[in-house]
Amino acid sequence: MTTLTDTRAPRPALIRALTAPKGFGDQTLRDRRPDAIELLGGIPDPSVLPSREIAEATARVLAQPGAPALQYSRTEGIPALREWIAAREGVPVERVVITNGGFHGLALAVQTVLERGDLVAVDNPIFPLFLRGLELSDARILPIGVGRTGIDVDDLADRLRAGERTAALYTVPDFHNPSQSTLPTDQRRELVRLAEQYGFVVFADNPYRELRFRGEQESVEPFHDSDLVWHVNTFTKTLGPGLRLGWVVLPAHAVPDVVALRSRQDGHSSTFVQAVIAELLTSDPLLFDATLERARALYRERADALADGLEAEAPGAFEIDRPDGGLFLWPRLRDDGVDAARLAADASAEGVEYQQGAFFASGPGTDAERRLRLAYGDTSAEQLREAAHRLGRALRRQGV
Amino acid sequence: MTTLTDTRAPRPALIRALTAPKGFGDQTLRDRRPDAIELLGGIPDPSVLPSREIAEATARVLAQPGAPALQYSRTEGIPALREWIAAREGVPVERVVITNGGFHGLALAVQTVLERGDLVAVDNPIFPLFLRGLELSDARILPIGVGRTGIDVDDLADRLRAGERTAALYTVPDFHNPSQSTLPTDQRRELVRLAEQYGFVVFADNPYRELRFRGEQESVEPFHDSDLVWHVNTFTKTLGPGLRLGWVVLPAHAVPDVVALRSRQDGHSSTFVQAVIAELLTSDPLLFDATLERARALYRERADALADGLEAEAPGAFEIDRPDGGLFLWPRLRDDGVDAARLAADASAEGVEYQQGAFFASGPGTDAERRLRLAYGDTSAEQLREAAHRLGRALRRQGV
Numbered sequence: 001m002t003t004l005t006d007t008r009a010p011r012p013a014l015i016r017a018l019t020a021p022k023g024f025g026d027q028t029l030r031d032r033r034p035d036a037i038e039l040l041g042g043i044p045d046p047s048v049l050p051s052r053e054i055a056e057a058t059a060r061v062l063a064q065p066g067a068p069a070l071q072y073s074r075t076e077g078i079p080a081l082r083e084w085i086a087a088r089e090g091v092p093v094e095r096v097v098i099t100n101g102g103f104h105g106l107a108l109a110v111q112t113v114l115e116r117g118d119l120v121a122v123d124n125p126i127f128p129l130f131l132r133g134l135e136l137s138d139a140r141i142l143p144i145g146v147g148r149t150g151i152d153v154d155d156l157a158d159r160l161r162a163g164e165r166t167a168a169l170y171t172v173p174d175f176h177n178p179s180q181s182t183l184p185t186d187q188r189r190e191l192v193r194l195a196e197q198y199g200f201v202v203f204a205d206n207p208y209r210e211l212r213f214r215g216e217q218e219s220v221e222p223f224h225d226s227d228l229v230w231h232v233n234t235f236t237k238t239l240g241p242g243l244r245l246g247w248v249v250l251p252a253h254a255v256p257d258v259v260a261l262r263s264r265q266d267g268h269s270s271t272f273v274q275a276v277i278a279e280l281l282t283s284d285p286l287l288f289d290a291t292l293e294r295a296r297a298l299y300r301e302r303a304d305a306l307a308d309g310l311e312a313e314a315p316g317a318f319e320i321d322r323p324d325g326g327l328f329l330w331p332r333l334r335d336d337g338v339d340a341a342r343l344a345a346d347a348s349a350e351g352v353e354y355q356q357g358a359f360f361a362s363g364p365g366t367d368a369e370r371r372l373r374l375a376y377g378d379t380s381a382e383q384l385r386e387a388a389h390r391l392g393r394a395l396r397r398q399g400v
Numbered sequence: 401m402t403t404l405t406d407t408r409a410p411r412p413a414l415i416r417a418l419t420a421p422k423g424f425g426d427q428t429l430r431d432r433r434p435d436a437i438e439l440l441g442g443i444p445d446p447s448v449l450p451s452r453e454i455a456e457a458t459a460r461v462l463a464q465p466g467a468p469a470l471q472y473s474r475t476e477g478i479p480a481l482r483e484w485i486a487a488r489e490g491v492p493v494e495r496v497v498i499t500n501g502g503f504h505g506l507a508l509a510v511q512t513v514l515e516r517g518d519l520v521a522v523d524n525p526i527f528p529l530f531l532r533g534l535e536l537s538d539a540r541i542l543p544i545g546v547g548r549t550g551i552d553v554d555d556l557a558d559r560l561r562a563g564e565r566t567a568a569l570y571t572v573p574d575f576h577n578p579s580q581s582t583l584p585t586d587q588r589r590e591l592v593r594l595a596e597q598y599g600f601v602v603f604a605d606n607p608y609r610e611l612r613f614r615g616e617q618e619s620v621e622p623f624h625d626s627d628l629v630w631h632v633n634t635f636t637k638t639l640g641p642g643l644r645l646g647w648v649v650l651p652a653h654a655v656p657d658v659v660a661l662r663s664r665q666d667g668h669s670s671t672f673v674q675a676v677i678a679e680l681l682t683s684d685p686l687l688f689d690a691t692l693e694r695a696r697a698l699y700r701e702r703a704d705a706l707a708d709g710l711e712a713e714a715p716g717a718f719e720i721d722r723p724d725g726g727l728f729l730w731p732r733l734r735d736d737g738v739d740a741a742r743l744a745a746d747a748s749a750e751g752v753e754y755q756q757g758a759f760f761a762s763g764p765g766t767d768a769e770r771r772l773r774l775a776y777g778d779t780s781a782e783q784l785r786e787a788a789h790r791l792g793r794a795l796r797r798q799g800v
Binding site: 010011012013014015018041043046049051052054055058059062063066067068069070071072073099100101103104107111112113114115116132133135136137239240241242243244245257260261263264265266267268269270271272273275 | 410411412413414415418441443446449451452454455458459462463466467468469470471472473499500501503504507511512513514515516532533535536537639640641642643644645657660661663664665666667668669670671672673675
């Protein structure tokens, strides 16, 4: 593992286990064209974030006598926000802890549940930043394939029966990042059953769940019915990443440990942000769903514009599963003769940036290196068609 | 050490080292009267927090095209805020990292600098929550006395010469919590010289510095001139704890480690909060100092009202050093016959709540158990006089 810097004093084991960014998350890979179209991150479009309503909620919150939004609050979160979330999730309020966004919830799970060096079953392909999060506990990984219906629970069962023992399992159950697949409800039940049987904890990372724009939602009840599941969520993709506001539905028995840890780290999430968002959500009970409806329509339009564009500009070059939600397309190169790394470089030269599929593999046995992760959330349909055009040109540089 | 809960799986060492609250921080110690006057915490008064201006800044920030305040930002903090802080602190912007408040800065220091089990020299008496923060690294402590001029640097030097080796030292240099003493500039220089000589890191925790209402400021240059000092600060006591917004001026070589750690924990402080406060501070360059002037005048009035009240209501009972700043009075009981624990219970029965001095000892050799920590920040002068009256009645229950 590559360490980051040399310092005068020996660095503690916690810090020594943190590796330098490479591949995904490395901002220095190449120079971009000034007119580059960036399909890099799962970023919500500003046009579907309720900026004006947030400003209005802020004005109301700060006009309250004594401005309680500017004062200390409890580590678990403020009651109004926890209650709104608990009602929406259908769980007791005591099981909801407010976080500084979804990744923070995962970090709290990693630190609270895992002993250093523990084995953790993870998605393959995977949201790569979670692997970096696991470095907080210097964890080892057991990659489990993710297909068109989410993580392969049967393969996991086989591994467990064969004697593998994991302390936890990490998966994105809805609109998986990067593959966009969703784990069916019966497979969620089976996953939780395995957790109960073998005694591991499930980290269910669910930032995209509310962004379904086609089809029917799968149930989260299997997660909420178990006291071995941490169901990690966030307002990042719906109200804005910059708020840094999320939550975890977690087993009641684990709440005191999380509170003990957080009261030694950052104390509590910003009372100000929590109070503003609680005011936003409760003062107009229709606002959140109306916001989501606008977002879903926009992302459906963009997903289709990108898929249509690729089919028109590079006919037959990609196998494309149109996503039912989320912010990513995960097309597979049909022609094994195409050099995927060269394609990314040529695409960059043509003026389109994306994440290479290879960055998302957590182990062998995946076709991730034959895929591209194209994020369409914050790019207009017109620009997405232009991106497809540029990608087609990049492909033709390899004679495709 | 008392653990918090029993769970089904063994808990990791990180969590096992976190003890249950006792004394300071334990909210369950006693029932309070409904009309209790609470002198418990270093809480800024809402009347001197710029609520209206924060709401106005929010409206301007959220009206910006594309609402960048709602998007992801860099782990170190947004440039506008870091630059404002760097200019005020007189340090290069690269050495400023934005945090979720002062305690978060301390937690990052503990996790980045200390190996588990390290020895840390600490204030005695001490801000007790820092001892809980040290549990993140399961650290051992070497208590160093704090007198009328801050931490006893000569005693520290003697201990070091005698062979004690500490990985770090923790102190509150300005308006020490709880004792209100301030470390003179020459002692800051000597402290940093010892750090250089013996190779330890200084955690200088400075939340009250801007609240000087009498006398001349001591210099922070000795801290900023050394690459062994983490100078931890926050907007908590000046713009409001609920923002959860602070910063650390730290050695340049340590910044990548902090960024690596935080990018695995909470990613970055709320872009929204950072952008609002940067707008607040830069749109009217006079606002911050005008806010501080109002706050200082208020806290001076309150400190004096409380000291005057105690002298009038319990003549001769206390030795009182009037503070030059900060939010606490730290009077000493002159009569060794007074039972300090009983006094706190009697005061509670009379309707005044405070923190017993005994909660603040980090080791033997302090007179903390003969003292009271009375927080006056968020209580009116009239109520402070009533609190002094009630405390006088509580003393007379013991025949004083």
